[in-house]
Amino acid sequence: MTRHAIDRRSFVKATAATVAGATLLSPFTALSTNARASRLVAARGRREIRVGVIGCGGRGTGAAGNALEASPDVRIVALGDLFAERIARAQAGLASFGDRAKVPPAQCFTGFDAYQGVIAVPCDYVILATPPGFRPVHFSAAIAAGRNAFVEKPVAVDPTGIRTMLAAANEVDAKGLRVAAGTQRRHERSYLEAMQRVSGGAIGHVVAARVFWNMGSLWNVAPDPARSDVENQVRNWLYHTWLSGDHIVEQHVHNIDVANWAMGSHPVRCVAVGGRQSRTDTTAFGHVFDHFAVDFEYAGATEGGEPRFALSMARQQDGTAGRVEEVLYGSTGTARLTSGSARLTSHNKADAWEFKGPNNNPYVQEHIDLQKAIVDGTPLNETRQVAESTMTAIMGRMAAYSGAEITWEDALASPMNLMPPSLQFGPLQQAPVAIPGSSTSSASR
Ligand SMILES: NC(=O)c1ccc[n+]([C@@H]2O[C@H](COP(=O)([O-])OP(=O)(O)OC[C@H]3O[C@@H](n4cnc5c(N)ncnc54)[C@H](O)[C@@H]3O)[C@@H](O)[C@H]2O)c1
Secondary structure, eight states, X not given: OOOOOOOXXXXXXXXHXXXXXXXXXXXXXXXXXXXXXXXXXXXXXXXXXXXXXXXXSHXXXXXXXXXXXXXXXXXXEEEEESSHHHHHHHHHHTGGGGGGGOOOGGGEXXXXXXXXXXXXXXXXXXXXXSOGGGHHHHHHHHHHTTOEEEEOSOOOSSHHHHHHHHHHHHHHHHHTOOEEESOGGGGOHHHHHHHHHHHTTTTOSEEEEEEEEEEOOOOOOOOOTTSOHHHHHHHTGGGOHHHHOOHHHHTTHHHHHHHHHHHTSOOSEEEEEEEOSSOOOHHXXXXXXXXXXXXXXXXXXXXXXXXXXXXXXXXXXXXXXXXXXXXXXXXXXXXXXXXXXXXXXXXXGGGOXXXXXXXXXXXXXXXXXXXXXXXXXXXXXXXXXXXXXXXXXXXXXXXXXXXXXXXXXXXXXXXXXXXXXXXXXXXXXXXXXXXXXXXXOTTOO
């Protein structure tokens, strides 16, 4: 592999131009600009940024497109997925990027060990976008091999996986690697500007938050009797906690991450309720819940000595009121945040503020930030932050499934490991729906 000298100034210029365009272009509409830019880059002798993808579904393909859009220097060099047809679909989805996204068959890998094939191909970073149950093993293998990474959220489904991620986070630091996480609000201009004001004291001491991801149902894949249990569950992964963590972890982690960001730490304990009322068919919808509400307590008391808290609510039920946002309450004001919009009110008029834009495309920005850190050699390690937010969501699920109040220490120390002992296509009994107050679910404790 040829490595050319890195022209940092051109890199920053190219990526800045892409950010400006990001609000106008979808990840797959930048072809002609990028293809032209790619030829120019080669002519100027700048080095390629080589990217491997593990998990070539909707997000893996989307993230690969975002990486390609982030810089004309990017080339996709390896693809890995459990299923060959997903690789073919990803290649078709990225066809508009031309040669930059064409991967030779020898660098496409399938099966449960596909991640090892991708990691073995020399590259500047790997995108990890399988269902999150596999993330700790894939991430720790990538870091052990010295790869930088873009790691999709959530990063685990149980405390055992979180401990693996936290150990790998230390290895990232020790090896001087770079990691960006798919909690894209941390890369979105409206959030960054608002949170900079919040941490600067614009709403005073943050004492409470309400965070929501309430929506209708998502896709599901009906089981095929010709396929094994494991294959059916992996194809319908949202509905099996060993794969998705349940929707409080898989989806609501985004809003929980904002609560932790505003509070400056993870919670110390929580109590929760949850259940399933509309997705009751266990053949179609596995054993996960369709609603959760959690009261997270944080260290650092209010003026009256009460604990700081975040109310978190997540629902996937058709025909119900939708709401995806975070509201922060401080001693002198409030902040209301959602993608592309942010508004601060305050007792002090000078602190009142509204985001007026322009916003950026945070999915592209994540890759701009990671690529810049890799090229410039500056530190970037978002592993701990996303692992803590994932653990917060797992702790909420443990409290809801079990009905118990749970502390952070106990949740993090739990021996719970939801991964089946042997990973291969074959029989695997579906977990039962958790019933709070009884110990029916292995995902409770
Ligand atoms: N940041 C965001 O806004 C965002 C949006 C969507 C999804 N996501 C996250 O991205 C991840 C993937 O979600 P998705 O929507 O792309 O799902 P998906 O089902 O579309 O894709 C997952 C892919 O992983 C493959 N896969 C499954 N097990 C594998 C294994 N062991 N090894 C290799 N490949 C394997 C599947 O075949 C599939 O192609 C999830 O963690 C999800 O939470 C993040």
